[in-house]
Amino acid sequence: MLPEAIEAMAAQLGQVGNASALHAAGRRVRRVVEESRESIAEALGARPSEVVFTSGGTESDNLAIKGLYWARRASGATRVLVSAVEHHAVLDPAAWLGDHQGAKVELLPVDEHGRVQPDTLRTAVEKDPDSVALVSVMWANNEVGTVQPVRVLAAVAHDHGIPFHTDSVQAVGQLPVSFAESGVDALTVSGHKIGGPIGVGALLLARGVDPIPVLHGGGQERDVRSGTLDAPAIAGLAAAVRIAAETRDEHAKKLTELRDDLIERVRRAVPDARLNGDPVNRLPGNAHFSFPGCEGDALLMLLDAKGVECSTGSACSAGVAQPSHVLLAMGADAALARGSLRFTLGHTSTQADVDRLVEVIGPAVERARRAGLS
Amino acid sequence: MSGGVDSAVAAARIAEAGHDVTGVHLALSANPQSYRTGARGCCTIEDSRDARRAADVIGIPFYIWDMAERFHRDVVEDFVSEYAAGRTPNPCLRCNEKIKFEAVLDRAVALGFDAVATGHHARLADGVLRRSADPDKDQSYVLGVLTRDQLSRAIFPLGDSTKAQVRREAAERGLTVADKPDSHDVCFIADGDTRGFLAGRLGADEGPIVDALTGDVVGTHQGAYGFTVGQRKGLHIDRPAQDGRPRYVLSIEPVSNTVTVGPRSALEVRSISAVRPVWNGPIGEPREPLDCTVQLRAHGEVYGCRAQVSGDTLHIELDGAATGVAAGQAAVLYAGDAVIGSATISGAV
Numbered sequence: 237m238l239p240e241a242i243e244a245m246a247a248q249l250g251q252v253g254n255a256s257a258l259h260a261a262g263r264r265v266r267r268v269v270e271e272s273r274e275s276i277a278e279a280l281g282a283r284p285s286e287v288v289f290t291s292g293g294t295e296s297d298n299l300a301i302k303g304l305y306w307a308r309r310a311s312g313a314t315r316v317l318v319s320a321v322e323h324h325a326v327l328d329p330a331a332w333l334g335d336h337q338g339a340k341v342e343l344l345p346v347d348e349h350g351r352v353q354p355d356t357l358r359t360a361v362e363k364d365p366d367s368v369a370l371v372s373v374m375w376a377n378n379e380v381g382t383v384q385p386v387r388v389l390a391a392v393a394h395d396h397g398i399p400f401h402t403d404s405v406q407a408v409g410q411l412p413v414s415f416a417e418s419g420v421d422a423l424t425v426s427g428h429k430i431g432g433p434i435g436v437g438a439l440l441l442a443r444g445v446d447p448i449p450v451l452h453g454g455g456q457e458r459d460v461r462s463g464t465l466d467a468p469a470i471a472g473l474a475a476a477v478r479i480a481a482e483t484r485d486e487h488a489k490k491l492t493e494l495r496d497d498l499i500e501r502v503r504r505a506v507p508d509a510r511l512n513g514d515p516v517n518r519l520p521g522n523a524h525f526s527f528p529g530c531e532g533d534a535l536l537m538l539l540d541a542k543g544v545e546c547s548t549g550s551a552c553s554a555g556v557a558q559p560s561h562v563l564l565a566m567g568a569d570a571a572l573a574r575g576s577l578r579f580t581l582g583h584t585s586t587q588a589d590v591d592r593l594v595e596v597i598g599p600a601v602e603r604a605r606r607a608g609l610s
Numbered sequence: 611m612s613g614g615v616d617s618a619v620a621a622a623r624i625a626e627a628g629h630d631v632t633g634v635h636l637a638l639s640a641n642p643q644s645y646r647t648g649a650r651g652c653c654t655i656e657d658s659r660d661a662r663r664a665a666d667v668i669g670i671p672f673y674i675w676d677m678a679e680r681f682h683r684d685v686v687e688d689f690v691s692e693y694a695a696g697r698t699p700n701p702c703l704r705c706n707e708k709i710k711f712e713a714v715l716d717r718a719v720a721l722g723f724d725a726v727a728t729g730h731h732a733r734l735a736d737g738v739l740r741r742s743a744d745p746d747k748d749q750s751y752v753l754g755v756l757t758r759d760q761l762s763r764a765i766f767p768l769g770d771s772t773k774a775q776v777r778r779e780a781a782e783r784g785l786t787v788a789d790k791p792d793s794h795d796v797c798f799i800a801d802g803d804t805r806g807f808l809a810g811r812l813g814a815d816e817g818p819i820v821d822a823l824t825g826d827v828v829g830t831h832q833g834a835y836g837f838t839v840g841q842r843k844g845l846h847i848d849r850p851a852q853d854g855r856p857r858y859v860l861s862i863e864p865v866s867n868t869v870t871v872g873p874r875s876a877l878e879v880r881s882i883s884a885v886r887p888v889w890n891g892p893i894g895e896p897r898e899p900l901d902c903t904v905q906l907r908a909h910g911e912v913y914g915c916r917a918q919v920s921g922d923t924l925h926i927e928l929d930g931a932a933t934g935v936a937a938g939q940a941a942v943l944y945a946g947d948a949v950i951g952s953a954t955i956s957g958a959v
Contacts, residue, residue, distance in 0.1 A: 534721055537632065537673050555658050555674035556637045607720035 237472070238431035238583070240479055245433055245472030255465045256456055265467045272474035276438060279481035280425070281414030288439045288457045289470055293405040293426035295450070296439035297325040299461065300401040300422040301372060303447020305333050308369040308399070317360055318372045319344045319352045319384070320565035326372055326403055327561075343565075344373065349514035350382035350566050357392045365396035375404035375423075376411060379549050379562045379578055380513030381522025383411065390419040399445055405429050405437075409480035410488055410520050421445045425477070427469065431583060432476030436469035491520035491581050498523050498579060498590045505598040512563060512576065521581040526568065530575040530604040533557045538600040539577075544593050547578045611635050611664060611672070613657030615780045615787045616729025616768060618664035622783055623767040624727050625670050632723070633665035633672040636714065638681040639798065660787050667784055677713055684708035686798055690811050693835040696862035697938025700908060701796055703752045706730075711760040725763045733769030733947075737761055738892050741947040744772035751905050754942035754952040758890050805836040805844075817867030819847060822860050822876055834862050837869050840877055840934025847871065858933075878931035882906070884924040884941045884953030891943075891950035895919045903944045904928070906935050906955065917943055924953040932958075 237245075248268060253261035255269045270284070277284040290296045305316055318330050320343040333339035342360060344352050352373050361368055371393045376383045386402050393400040401422040407413050409430040415423055421442045428434040439461075441447070446460060453462030480487075502525060503509055510526040527535060532548035539546055549560040559573035568576075579593065611617040611633045625631040635658050658674060665672035685705050692699035715726045731742035732750040739761060742748040756764065768776055773792075780788035799807045812835055819829035829847040831837070837845075841859040851857055857871040882904075889895045899916040904926055906913070914929035926941060935958040943950040 533673060533675070534717075537671065538721065540671060541632075555635070555662070556676045556678075557674075603720070603722060607717050 237428075237433060238476055238479055241432045241472040241476040244475035245468045248468035248471045251467070253467070255467055256454065265465075268467050268471050269465050272470045275474045276425075276477045279477045280408070280423075280440065281416045281418075282423075282440050283443070285458070286415065286440050286442060288441050288461050289465055289473075290437050290439055290457075290461060291435055291463075292428075292437040293323075293403065293424050294325040296424035296426070296437050297323070297372075297401075297403055298329045299439055299447055299450050300424065301326055301329040301370070302333060302337075302450055303460065304370040304399050304401065304422065304445075305337070305339055306448035307446060309338070313367055313369040313398075314338055314340055315364070315368045316341045316370060316372075317344055317357070317368060318342075319346060319374065321346050321350050321377050321379075321382070321562045322372065322374055323378055323403055323405070326374070330372070339369070340367075346382075346565050348567055349517075350377055350380050350512075350562065351514060351517065352384055352389060354385060354388045354392055357389050361392060361396055361398065365398070368393075368396070368398045370399045370401060372401040372403070375402045375407035375413065376519050377513070377562060378406050379560055380524045380566070381406075381519035382514040383407070383517040383519065386420065387418050390421075394419065406519060408477070409484060410491065412484065415440045415442075422447075427473040427476060430476045430480040433469045433472040436466060436473045438473070487583060488520040491585070494581050494585060494587065494590055495520060495523050497587075498581070498593065501590070501594040502597055505594055506601050509601075510572075512566070512568070521585075523579045523581075524576065525579075526563070526572045526576045527601050527604070528572060528575060529608075530601055531557075531607070532574055532576050534604040534607050535575070535577055535600055538603055539593075539596060542592070542596040542600065544589075544596060547580070549576065549578060611661040612729070612793070613660035613664075613787065613790075614729065614793060615777055615785070615790055616731070616773075617661070618668070618729070618785045618787050619776045619780050619783070620727055620729040620767040621665065621670060622668045622779075622785070624765060625668050627767075629727075631668075631670045631727075633661065633668070633670050634714065634718075635661040635672070635674045636677045636681075636709070637674050638709075639678055660790065664785050664787055667786075675714065675717070677709055680713045681705070681709055681798075684713075689796075689798075690808060692938050693808050694812055694864065695938075696834060696864040698838045698936035699938045700752065700940060701798070702908070703755055703940055706753055707755045707760075711756055711764060715760065715763055719763065725765050727765035727767055729768055730766050731768055731771075731773070732766050734761060734764060734766045739890065739949040740769070741944075742768070743770045744774075747773045750944075750947075750949055751908050751910075751940070751942050754890075754949045755888055755940060756890060757888055761890055805833075808835050809833060815867055817869070819845065819869045819871055821851065821857070822870050822872035824852060828857075828871065831869050834864055834867050834869050837862050839936040845869075845871060874933065877933040879933070879935050879958035880928045880931055882926040882928065882932075882935060882941060882958045883956050884926065885922060885956045887919060887922070887924045887951055887953035889951040891945065891948055893945060893950050895951065899927075900950075902950060905942045905944065906932060907939045912944070915943075923956075924951075 253265035255266040273287045274284045277287050316330050316339045330341045334341040373384050373389050375386050390400040399421040402420045403424040405426040423440040426437040449460050451462045512524040536548050559570045563573040662672050685701050689699050689701045730749045731747040732753050733740040741750045795802045815833045818827045821828045837859045855873045858877050860872045861870045899918045903912045904915045916927045918925050937955050939955050940952050941955050942952040
């Protein structure tokens with residue numbers, strides 16, 4: 237966590253009070269919550285009333301996907317259009333709606349760089365615009381870092397009055413994210429991806445967009461989300477969002493330089509390494525490679541032993557590496573998908589980290605190749 | 611690291627001894643039962659979590675290796691085809707031979723590791739495999755098929771301990787698997803119903819049950835693969851034997867799909883032949899009759915014998931009669947508590 241977020245959160249941990257209470261302690265906590273709401277709204281180009289606090293990205297995505305579907309189903313709109321490269325927090329609720337709630341889920345295909353082309357969405361929508369309950373396309377992909385043309389896609393949906401949700405968990409702090417300018421109706425934010433606390437997030441919801449709640453209860457958040465507000469975490473989130481917005485330009489520039497250096501030198505060390513994702517429209521802190529002939533898991537283990545921490549993408553609940561649905565959607569074959577690694581840079585990353593990776597990646601790839609694909 | 615107490619303590623001991631240790635849990639089934647069947651539904655979660663938790667407590671890296679395809683091919687399919695051929699396989703032994711000390715070991719060596727350590731109860735010093743200090747838990751039998759090469763890259767840190775000591779140590783080390791029950795039966799047959807498992811793969815195949823003494827057909831069976839030499843229960847013989855004594859399975863003939871039964875005395879054998887011998891002990895292969903002992907199934911009795919190799923076959927003459935000797939099981943030879951070698955039983959008279 238960012239020191240400012242820790243400080244803001246810690247300052248509230250010892251305070252008594254429920255933000256919904258009418259007494260003095262409640263008012264004091266409510267003030268913290270509402271100031272946080274205003275601060276987040278300002279940083280993300282939204283109105284304070286458009287900020288709905290949640291327990292994080294997964295809850296925000298569930299509320300948007302399930303809630304908007306339920307709200308629109310009554311009028312006969314049952315098609316749910318989501319991109320094929322979404323995070324599981326979007327894909328799984330959509331699949332569940334398909335399995336149990338009568339939704340017709342359509343996965344929007346992506347191009348080789350992982351982008352949803354606006355024409356792809358337009359064609360899908362225009363088959364029968366009135367039957368589309370919602371569209372969800374992430375702002376930036378968590379695995380390969382590809383940035384989607386969200387503004388254009390949202391406009392396509394709006395041409396037909398269809399609500400548009402975007403999961404921007406990866407984008408906030410690295411890309412300029414303005415809720416108002418993007419034109420989307422619902423936008424997911426998570427605390428811990430930007431140096432805030434784990435277990436808190438928000439769903440930005442435009443006025444007049446009212447999903448059916450997932451969590452029923454006291455109706456604390458606009459009657460679409462219930463549960464006592466976690467004021468300390470919300471204060472920490474607000475601090476992190478504020479810093480993320482303030483330092484974004486400088487942070488993104490630093491990350492881009494480090495990342496470009498990383499990409500160039502990894503390619504030099506492993507000439508047949510393949511960079512995945514969009515070469516231009518990508519997150520500043522993301523470098524994602526396939527290493528032909530390697531198993532990602534083996535490579536990860538060898539790098540971890542050398543002090544380099546990276547990620548293979550997805551594993552099943554028992555921990556077995558699975559070929560990434562993102563790479564498969566981009567046209568990679570299963571073997572290449574399994575030989576892929578994501579290197580993520582963040583606010584603690586340094587040139588020395590990149591140097592270390594470049595130093596060990598060549599021998600690690602060579603060794604992983606000898607071990608072969610199991 | 612299976613998620614059980616033995617492998618957890620084994621890992622803790624070698625890590626403490628100063629080795630650079632990485633924990634590996636093997637995912638052995640592509641479609642096991644699971645808490646969750648979602649978009650990514652797969653794999654048993656509880657055991658892998660227990661293994662991961664143990665690795666975290668010990669403070670070593672932990673990875674899951676997907677060996678499902680190899681396991682299915684080399685252990686499960688082998689198990690089914692052995693039964694179909696009228697033999698009685700030991701899948702644990704096969705798993706040690708083909709998975710833990712072949713697929714896993716090869717991969718580990720290629721990745722730069724020196725050895726594979728497991729929680730087996732057996733001793734291994736100077737390349738010689740010996741029985742565990744805990745005779746009730748001894749697993750040298752299911753390791754007796756390993757070659758010298760395989761043993762040279764194996765470590766069994768629990769060999770000098772009893773199971774009770776291992777459990778006590780696990781508790782002292784704060785490993786939550788300290789009182790986890792022992793695993794039993796065949797790991798890939800969750801309900802323990804081997805005959806049902808085989809029937810699902812081989813289908814019903816009705817055939818006669820023949821009395822060896824009279825030559826009479828005394829019953830029918832739904833598949834000869836469901837029987838093991840020495841078996842008495844579940845024969846469903848529909849008439850009493852002439853001599854009024856219980857009947858045991860004497861042999862299984864897959865081609866004619868015949869199960870032959872007879873009195874217990876007819877089960878007794880003194881002479882065993884076994885194929886594909888492996889010599890992994892302190893003594894070379896016996897070209898002349900060698901006085902030693904032999905174990906003919908897991909946790910089975912130990913018999914005095916003379917063993918001799920001719921060609922690719924190991925001949926074993928037992929000092930006394932043995933019963934329930936099934937083709938497909940391993941005959942593991944011992945000199946005292948040291949394993950000398952092993953071979954797969956092909957016949958007995």
